[in-house]
Amino acid sequence: MSTASSSVPTSPARGAGTPILEVDDLRVQFRTGSGLVNAVNGVSYTVSEGETLAILGESGSGKSVSAQAIMGILDTPPAEITSGRIVFEGRDLLTLPEEEQRKVRGPGISMIFQDALSALNPVYSVGFQIGEMFRAHRGTSRKEAKQHAVELMERVRIPAAKERVNDYPHQFSGGMRQRVMIAMALALDPRILIADEPTTALDVTVQAQVMDLLKDLQRDTGMGLILITHDLGVVNEVADNVAVMYAGRIVERGTVDEVFGNPAHPYTDGLMRSIPQVEVKGGRLQPIGGQPPNLAAIPSGCPFHPRCPKRRTGAQAAPGRDCVADVPPLRLVVPGRQAACHYSEEVLGV
Amino acid sequence: MGRYIARRFLLTIPVLLGASFLIFALVYALPGDPIRALGGDRPLAPAVVAQLTDEFNLNDPLWLQYVKYLGDLLQGDFGTDFRGREVIDTISQRMPVTVQLAVVAIAFEILIGIVAGVLAGIRKNGFFDNVVLVSTTLIVSIPILVLAFIAQFTFGLQLGLFPIAGVNEGWYSFLLPGLVLAAGSLAYVARLTRTSIAENMRADYVRTARAKGLPRRDVIVRHTLRNSLIPVVTFIGADIGTLMGGAIVTETVFNLPGIGRAVFDAVRAQEGAVVVGIVTLLVFVFIFFNLVVDVLYAVLDPRIRYE
Amino acid sequence: MSDPNLTTLGHDEAGAGGVTGATDQPGGEARQNSLWSDAWRQLRRNVLFWIGAVLGLLFVAMALLPSVFARGVDPRSCNLSNSNAEPSAEHWFGFDQQGCDYLANVVYGARNSLIIGLLAVVVILVLGVLVGAISGFYGGVTDSILSRIADIFYALPLILGALVVLRSGILGRGVVAVAIALALFGWMTAMRLVRSQVIAIKNSDYVAAARAMGASNTRILVRHIMPNAVAPVLVYATITIGILIAAEATLTFLGVGLQPPAISWGLQINTGQSLLRTAPHAVLFPSLILTLTVMAFVLMGDALRDALDPKQRS
Numbered sequence: 001m002s003t004a005s006s007s008v009p010t011s012p013a014r015g016a017g018t019p020i021l022e023v024d025d026l027r028v029q030f031r032t033g034s035g036l037v038n039a040v041n042g043v044s045y046t047v048s049e050g051e052t053l054a055i056l057g058e059s060g061s062g063k064s065v066s067a068q069a070i071m072g073i074l075d076t077p078p079a080e081i082t083s084g085r086i087v088f089e090g091r092d093l094l095t096l097p098e099e100e101q102r103k104v105r106g107p108g109i110s111m112i113f114q115d116a117l118s119a120l121n122p123v124y125s126v127g128f129q130i131g132e133m134f135r136a137h138r139g140t141s142r143k144e145a146k147q148h149a150v151e152l153m154e155r156v157r158i159p160a161a162k163e164r165v166n167d168y169p170h171q172f173s174g175g176m177r178q179r180v181m182i183a184m185a186l187a188l189d190p191r192i193l194i195a196d197e198p199t200t201a202l203d204v205t206v207q208a209q210v211m212d213l214l215k216d217l218q219r220d221t222g223m224g225l226i227l228i229t230h231d232l233g234v235v236n237e238v239a240d241n242v243a244v245m246y247a248g249r250i251v252e253r254g255t256v257d258e259v260f261g262n263p264a265h266p267y268t269d270g271l272m273r274s275i276p277q278v279e280v281k282g283g284r285l286q287p288i289g290g291q292p293p294n295l296a297a298i299p300s301g302c303p304f305h306p307r308c309p310k311r312r313t314g315a316q317a318a319p320g321r322d323c324v325a326d327v328p329p330l331r332l333v334v335p336g337r338q339a340a341c342h343y344s345e346e347v348l349g350v
Numbered sequence: 351m352g353r354y355i356a357r358r359f360l361l362t363i364p365v366l367l368g369a370s371f372l373i374f375a376l377v378y379a380l381p382g383d384p385i386r387a388l389g390g391d392r393p394l395a396p397a398v399v400a401q402l403t404d405e406f407n408l409n410d411p412l413w414l415q416y417v418k419y420l421g422d423l424l425q426g427d428f429g430t431d432f433r434g435r436e437v438i439d440t441i442s443q444r445m446p447v448t449v450q451l452a453v454v455a456i457a458f459e460i461l462i463g464i465v466a467g468v469l470a471g472i473r474k475n476g477f478f479d480n481v482v483l484v485s486t487t488l489i490v491s492i493p494i495l496v497l498a499f500i501a502q503f504t505f506g507l508q509l510g511l512f513p514i515a516g517v518n519e520g521w522y523s524f525l526l527p528g529l530v531l532a533a534g535s536l537a538y539v540a541r542l543t544r545t546s547i548a549e550n551m552r553a554d555y556v557r558t559a560r561a562k563g564l565p566r567r568d569v570i571v572r573h574t575l576r577n578s579l580i581p582v583v584t585f586i587g588a589d590i591g592t593l594m595g596g597a598i599v600t601e602t603v604f605n606l607p608g609i610g611r612a613v614f615d616a617v618r619a620q621e622g623a624v625v626v627g628i629v630t631l632l633v634f635v636f637i638f639f640n641l642v643v644d645v646l647y648a649v650l651d652p653r654i655r656y657e
Numbered sequence: 658m659s660d661p662n663l664t665t666l667g668h669d670e671a672g673a674g675g676v677t678g679a680t681d682q683p684g685g686e687a688r689q690n691s692l693w694s695d696a697w698r699q700l701r702r703n704v705l706f707w708i709g710a711v712l713g714l715l716f717v718a719m720a721l722l723p724s725v726f727a728r729g730v731d732p733r734s735c736n737l738s739n740s741n742a743e744p745s746a747e748h749w750f751g752f753d754q755q756g757c758d759y760l761a762n763v764v765y766g767a768r769n770s771l772i773i774g775l776l777a778v779v780v781i782l783v784l785g786v787l788v789g790a791i792s793g794f795y796g797g798v799t800d801s802i803l804s805r806i807a808d809i810f811y812a813l814p815l816i817l818g819a820l821v822v823l824r825s826g827i828l829g830r831g832v833v834a835v836a837i838a839l840a841l842f843g844w845m846t847a848m849r850l851v852r853s854q855v856i857a858i859k860n861s862d863y864v865a866a867a868r869a870m871g872a873s874n875t876r877i878l879v880r881h882i883m884p885n886a887v888a889p890v891l892v893y894a895t896i897t898i899g900i901l902i903a904a905e906a907t908l909t910f911l912g913v914g915l916q917p918p919a920i921s922w923g924l925q926i927n928t929g930q931s932l933l934r935t936a937p938h939a940v941l942f943p944s945l946i947l948t949l950t951v952m953a954f955v956l957m958g959d960a961l962r963d964a965l966d967p968k969q970r971s
Binding site: 071105106111115119120121168170184 | 552553554555557558559560561562563564565566568573576577580650651652653
C-alpha cells in the first residue's frame with residue numbers, strides 16, 4: 001500500500017477497498033507582491049473506494065488549496081505546484097497534458113463548493129449547467145442532456161424536478177442549490193468526490209439533510225469522498241478517516257474514532273477542547289491561544305510551537321527533538337495513527 | 351417581467367415631456383423677436399408680422415403654446431419653419447445620414463472596443479493590457495473636435511485614404527467620421543469589457559466550470575464572456591441614443607447633412623419649431639434606447655427578470 | 658492593517674479574492690485619515706499621476722503668467738505680412754492669419770479655458786452636492802421629483818443644451834455665461850454620485866448609532882455623510898474639469914461660446930479649420946495644448962480614482 005518514494009506510510013483505510021487516489025508530498029506556493037506564501041507543504045494521503053476521508057483544519061491550513069491542486073483548478077499564477085504527485089487510477093495527473101487532465105475532471109474526480117450561489121453561473125438555468133457535463137464529456141445532445149439533468153435532480157431529491165429544471169440558481173433555496181451542485185458533480189459517476197465545506201453556508205437542519213444525501217449517494221456509487229471542513233461535528237458523523245492540517249501540513253492522521261477519542265497531536269487536542277462536548281458536562285471550553293500561522297513566514301521547527309502548551313525547547317528538549325529548531329516528521333506513533341509531534345506519546349498518554 | 355417593463359415605460363413619460371418642455375421654454379420664452387430676425391435687415395410689413403405671430407401662437411402664454419404644440423405633435427405634426435417648410439420633411443431627409451453615422455460608430459465600438467477589452471482582460475497586467483490602458487487614456491483625453499481634425503489631416507489629407515467631407519462615397523464616407531464619433535465610447539467599452547472580464551475570470555462559477563472539465567473555449571466563451579458582456583451590451587445599447595444627439599460636432603466638421611447639423615443650423619437661425627422638433631425627437635430616441643437597454647438587461651440577466 | 662493581501666492569500670479561498678474593506682463600512686476619522694494617506698502613498702508612485710500633475714501645474718502657471726510663457730510677446734501686436742507664416746526658431750508656433758505671434762495667442766488662451774473649467778465645475782459641485790444630498794437624505798417624493806428633474810436634463814446632450822441656452826442670449830456671451838450654460842446641463846452626474854453615496858451611508862449602522870445618540874439631521878449630514886462622499890466627488894470633479902474645458906472649446910468653435918476679440922483655443926481652431934491644407938499649424942497648436950490640458954485632468958482623475966479605491970489595490 002505504501003509507495004517507495006513516500007516518506008511516510010499511507011494511512012490505513014478502514015472498511016474500504018482499493019485505493020483510487022494517492023497524493024504524495026504535494027507542495028503549493030503562491031507568489032504574491034509581498035513574497036512567497038507556502039500554502040501546502042508536503043501533504044500525502046490516499047483515498048480508497050467507498051472511503052470518506054475528512055480533511056480538517058482552520059482557514060489557511062491549506063486544506064482547500066490542496067483540493068484545488070488535485071482538481072487542477074488553481075490559478076497559476078499566482079499559485080504554483082512545486083512538487084509532488086497526484087496519482088489517480090495509476091496515472092500522475094500532474095504529468096498529464098492539460099487536455100487529458102481535463103477529461104478526468106467530471107467523470108474521474110468531481111468537486112462541490114461551499115457557496116453554491118456563487119459557484120453556479122447566475123445566467124444559465126440549473127438544467128443547462130447540469131446538462132453541460134454530458135455535453136462536454138459525452139457529446140450528448142442538448143435535449144438529451146436536459147433529460148439527464150431531470151433524472152439527476154430527482155436523484156438528489158429535488159422536488160418537482162421536471163418543472164424546476166429550467167429555473168435559475170437564485171430561484172432555489174440554499175439547500176436545494178447545494179443539491180443542484182451535488183447533482184452536477186455526480187452527473188458522470190465520478191470515482192472521487194471532493195466536497196469543500198459543502199454545508200458551511202447552510203442552516204443547521206439543512207446541513208444534516210445534505211450530509212445524509214451525500215452519504216447515501218456514496219453508498220450507492222462506492223465513490224471515495226474527500227470532505228474538507230472545519231466542523232468537527234460533521235467529521236465525527238460521516239467520516240471514516242481524518243487528516244488534521246495545520247500550516248499546510250498534515251499533523252495527525254487516523255480513524256475518526258481514535259483521533260477524536262485520544263488525540264496524538266497537541267493541535268488536535270486543542271481543537272477537541274475548544275468545542276462543547278455532550279459527554280463532558282461542566283468542563284470549561286479552552287480556545288487555542290495565539291494566532292494562526294502566517295504562511296509567508298512559517299515558524300521554525302514545529303509550526304505549531306508558538307501556540308503549543310507542551311512545547312519543549314533548549315535544555316528541556318530531547319536531542320534532535322527541539323520544538324523550536326527541529327521539524328517533526330509525520331510518523332507512526334501507534335498502529336494506525338500518525339502524528340507530526342516530537343512528543344506524541346506524551347500527548348497520547350501511552 | 352411585464353410589470354418591470356411597464357414600470358420603466360411609465361417612468362419615461364414625465365422625462366420625455368419635461369425635456370421637450372425645457373427646450374420649448376428655452377426657445378420660445380426668449381427675449382428678442384424671431385419673426386423680426388427672419389426679416390433680417392429689411393423690416394417686415396406689420397400685417398405679415400401679425401399673421402406669423404398668430405400662426406405660431408406667439409401671443410399665447412407659454413404653457414398654452416406648449417400644450418397646443420404637444421397636441422399637434424401627438425397627431426404627427428411637427429409644425430413648419432418660418433419659411434413654411436414642414437419640420438418633419440427636414441427630419442426625414444436628414445435622419446438617414448445620422449443613422450448611418452451611428453451604425454458605423456456602433457460597429458467600431460463593438461469590433462474594436464470589445465475585442466481590445468477582451469484581450470486586455472484575459473491577460474490582465476500583460477503587455478496588451480497596458481497598451482489598451484494607455485491608448486484608452488489617450489483617446490479619452492482628446493476632445494472630439496481635435497480628434498476630428500487629426501483624422502481629417504492624417505487619414506484624409508496626408509494619406510488620402512478617406513474623404514474628409516460630405517457623403518458622396520456612400521458607406522465609405524462614414525468610416526472616418528464614424529470612427530471619430532465612436533472614439534470616446536470605444537475607449538470606454540474597451541475599459542468596461544476589460545474590467546468586467548478580469549473580474550469574472552476570478553468568479554466562483556468560472557472555477558466551477560473548470561472543475562467540471564469543460565473545454566477551455568467553453569469556460570471562456572460561455573462562462574466568462576457571456577456574463578462579462580452584460581454591462582457592455584447595455585452600455586452600447588444606451589450609447590446609440592447618446593451618439594445620435596452627440597453628432598453635432600462630427601457632422602459639422604465632416605460636413606455631413608445629418609440631424610445634428612440640422613439642429614445646429616436651426617439653433618443658429620433661431621428656427622424654434624425645427625429646434626424643438628428635432629430635440630424632442632432626439633430625447634425620444636435617447637429615452638427609447640434606454641428603455642430597450644432596461645429590457646435587454648432583464649433578458650440577459652435572469653436575476654433582474656424575476657425581481 | 659498589517660498586510661491584508663498576504664493573509665487573504667494564505668486563506669483557503671485563495672481564488673475568491675477577498676475585499677480588504679477599508680471604505681465599505683466607513684468608520685470614524687481614523688479610517689478616513691488612513692484612506693487619504695494610503696491614497697497619497699499610492700499616488701506618489703503613479704507615473705501617470707505625476708505627468709498629469711506637472712501638465713496641470715504648467716497650464717495653471719500659463720493662465721496666471723501668460724507673458725512669461727509667451728516670451729514677452731504681445732498676442733495682439735500683429736503684422737499682416739507675417740500672415741500664416743510657419744513656425745520658426747524665433748516664433749515657435751508661427752503666425753496666425755492676422756500675422757500675430759501664434760505662441761502668444763495660444764498661451765493667452767489658457768486663462769479663459771481654465772477659468773471656465775473651474776467656474777463650471779464649482780457650479781456643478783454646488784448644484785450636484787446640494788440636490789444630491791437633499792434627494793438622498795430625504796428620499797420619498799422629494800427624491801422622486803429631483804431624480805426625474807435630473808433625468809430630464811440627462812436626456813439633453815451637454816453640447817446641444819448649452820448651444821440652445823447660449824444662442825438664446827439669456828446669459829449673454831461671456832466667460833461666466835459659458836460656464837453657467839455648461840454647468841446647467843452637466844450637474845446631473847455629480848448629483849447622482851452624491852445621492853447614491855448619501856443613501857448608502859445613511860443606512861449604515863454607524864449613522865444609526867449617531868442618530869440614536871441624538872445627532873441632528875444637519876450634524877449627520879455634515880459630520881458623517883459628507884466626508885465619505887468627498888472621495889468619489891473629487892475624482893469626478895477632476896476629470897470633469899478636463900471635459901468642461903473641451904466642451905468650452907467646442908462651443909466656442911461652433912460660434913456660440915466666447916466671441917472675438919476674446920482669445921480662445923476654440924476660436925483659433927475655428928479660424929484654422931479652413932486653413933487645414935495650407936497652414937496646418939493653425940489647427941495643430943491650439944489643438945495640442947487643448948488636448949494636453951484635458952489630458953492633465955483626465956490623468957490626475959484616473960490616478961486619483963485608482964488610489965482612492967482600495968478594491969483595485971493588489
